[in-house]
Amino acid sequence: MGGRSPPAGWRRWVRTRLLLLLLVVLALAATAAVEGRFVVEKNSLRVTSPAALRGVYECAIGNFGMPQYGGTMHGVVVYPKANTKACKPFADFGLSFNPKAGGLPVFLLVDRGDCYFTTKGWNAQTAGAAAVLVADDRAEPLITMDTPESSGKEHLENITVPSALVSKRFGDDLKGALENGDMVNVLLDWRESLPHPDERVEYEFWTNSNDECGAKCDMQMSFVRDFRGVAQVLEQRGYTQFAPHYITWYCPEAFVLSAQCRSQCVNHGRYCAPDPEQDFTTGYDGKDVVVQNLIQICLFKVANESRKPWLWWDYVHDFAIRCPMKEKKYTTDCAHGVIKSLGMDIDKITQCVGDPDADEDNPVLKAEQDAQIGHGARGDVTILPTFVVNNRQYRGKLDKRAVLRAICSGFEETTEPDICLTQDIQTNQCLENNGGCWLDKNTNFTACKDTFRGRVCECPVVNGVKFVGDGYTHCEASGVGRCQINNGGCWKETRNGKSVSACSNEQAKGCKCPQGFKGDGIHGCEDVDECKERLFCQCKDCSCENTWGSYECGCGGSNMLYMREHDTCISKVATSSLGWGFMWVIFFGLGFAGVGAYAVYKYRLRSYMDSEIRAIMAQYMPLENQETSSHQRHVEHADI
Structure with missing residues (x-):
């Protein structure tokens, strides 16, 4: 055998084992890098009967089917007489679990073991069960029932019933109650499975640009196509805050220079992805996947900075159609063509991507690896694809309706958008x-x-x-304006063109009959007979006539006038004579006052003028008495 090459089958076997070994090494390296923490997402199961089991129990949400996030489901538990592990179709045993008319839905209890969880779920669903409860076969903490990677995928797309894993002890208690002939009623409750703190939901979509990973990739692309419109509407109207993420691993230092790591990693082994075809010699490599993932992350960053984060959905959708691996178009040039068609800045995206061959950290991919680590109530992200809603991982089928239901359950009650209240999402x-x-x-x-x-x-x-x-x-x-709405719920009536209401905007609430009416103001207001109750028109000569909501008072004789404010009658004639006489007195009085004022004015003016003239003349023409006095003064002076 010395000069002969190994058979082709042997070479494939070696390559496969080397690949598996490398994947194991990469997984171990990723696990060693951080202190891993996987969180099992749970919902509650409430037993309402029998009394001996009444209470609330935890169960783990399966990573397939469609959990009713935000809702509840009431049913009756049934444990099959045969095929207890549900690994074969129940039709082979003549069993059906379709509820009878008016009966409760059936929650089928099956045992763990011998086949995939998805197989159990599919067989229970096809037999008519509304949900499947899997009883653990070992005493251990609850785990997440995941979907298979290699086989059993034919059921993955079609499973719609919710699934949950219950503990071995609780499963045994349920079986014991059923063996005793008890009717076991339970309520599956997902209302608190996801937090709903406020009126905006924050969610992440952990995905991959690889389109050659089988049924999961097909399901992921189908989901992007179906959910794109809903996601964009929610984002554009500000109901949600979305971010995509991508998982990468690092290559252990001892293998950085190996051909496998060089083909699967960028930045000298810092960021790696598995080979799409699980074959290092053909097709695209993990390195190509990392580069395309990086382009998609950077496109989202640039779109988000321009306040158009929803363009990511258009890009991922179009890239999957225009640049598939099977047509050998999974390239950077093809990606740039999609970017140009969306009118985005290629230079900014290229600058964000950086140099995949540089022997240094890429800040974008480094942030992605950090984000992969669990924080708060969220565990590490290890399953692709994965949805994270309000920092809690979504479990179940990646289906438009199921994911939308999970997002809707993340809104604070009464703040959810209209799309969450449609008939295909919930019952009104x-x-x-x-x-x-x-x-x-x-x-x-x-x-x-x-x-x-x-x-x-x-x-x-x-x-x-x-x-x-x-x-x-x-x-x-x-409040103000309340009377415009159904008259504030108050009484209102119109007679002879006159409308009267018991509602007033001056009152914050309540109804009150207006003046002239009495009653509760709601069922009606009755006219008050002011004349009968002698509230007005009490003067001697007064006469009273009641009207709707008011009254009219009169006085005997045509020459009498009623004064309402004084509740008295006076004579019209006397009032007229007195009035005109008084006016003439005023008129003549004003006339005499004017004449007198004019006479005084003339007298004062004449006196003033005379005094001024005399003063002027005295300066220039001395009067006779002044001359005499002067002469006398001179004489007297000489005698001395």
Whole structure:
């Protein structure tokens, strides 16, 4: 055998073993890099009967099927008489679990072992079960039932019933109760499986650009195609904050220079991805996958900076169609063509990508590896693809309706967008008996508000007017403008073109009959007979006539006038004579006052003028008495 080459089958066997060895080494290296922490996502199971088992139990959500996030499901537990591990179709044993008319849905309890979890779920679903409960066969903490990597994939796309793993002890208790002839009723509850703290949901999609990974890749691309429109609407309207992520591993230092690591890694073994075909000699390599993942991350970063993060969905969708591996178009040039078609800046994206051959850290891929590590309530991301909603990993089928339901369950109650309230997502409880809430039959105003988790009875706001009350038996309009809404629920009537209402915007709430009426203001207001009750028109000569909402008072004789503010009658004639006489007195008085004022004015003016003239003349022409006095003064002076 010395000069002969090994057979082709032997070479393939060696390559396969080397590949498996490298993958194991990479996985161990990734595990050693961080202190791994996988979180099992759970929901609650409430037993309502029998009394001996009544209580709440934890169960682990399976990573297949469609959990009813945000909702509940009530059913009856059945343990099959044959095929207890559900590894074969139940039709082979003549068993069916379709509920009879009016009966509760069947939750099929099966045992763990001998076949894939997905096989059990598929066989239970095809037999008519509404959910499948898998009882563990060993006493251990709950685990996540995952989908198979190699076989059993034919059922993966079609499983829609929810699945849950229960502990061995609880499974044995359920079987014991059923053997005793007890009817076991349970409620599966996913309402608190995902946190819902506020009116915005933050979610991540851990994915991969590789399109040659079999059924999972096909399911992932189908999901992107179906969910793209919903995701973009939620993002554009500000309901959600989305971010894509990609898993990479590093190559152990001892293997960095090996041909395997050089073909699967970039940046000298720092960031690696498995070979798409699991064959190092043909097709694309893991290095190509890492580069395309990096381009998609950078495209999202640039799109997010330009406030258009939803363009990532268009790019991933178009890249999968235009640049598939099978057509040998999975290249950077093809990726750039898709980027140009979306009108994005290639230079910014290229700068973000950096040099895959550089012997240094790539900041973008380094951040992705750090994000892969669990934090808070979220465990490490180890399964692809994976959805993370409000920092909690989604479990179940990657299906548009199932994922949307999970996102909707992440909104605070009553803040979810309309898309979460459509019939294919949840049931509108307000359609039946108005949800038991208050309803105004005249206007159809209702306090029933449909939410993703059910309904709440909350007095509504109509045209800016807030209704107040308990929401169940009573709601009434409150505040300014309330009278414009069904007249505030108050009485109102119109007679002879005159409208009277018991509602007033001056009152914050309630109804009050206006002046001239009495009653509760809601069921009616009755006219007050002011004449009969002698509230007005009490003067001697007064006569009273009641009108609707008021009264009219008169006086005997045509020459009498009624004065309402004084409740008295006076004579029209006397009032007229007195009035004109008084006016003439005023007129003549004003006339005399004017003449007198004019006379005084003339007298004062004449006196003033005379005094001024005399003063001027005295300066230039001395008067006779002045001359005499002067002469006398001179004489007297000489005698001395």
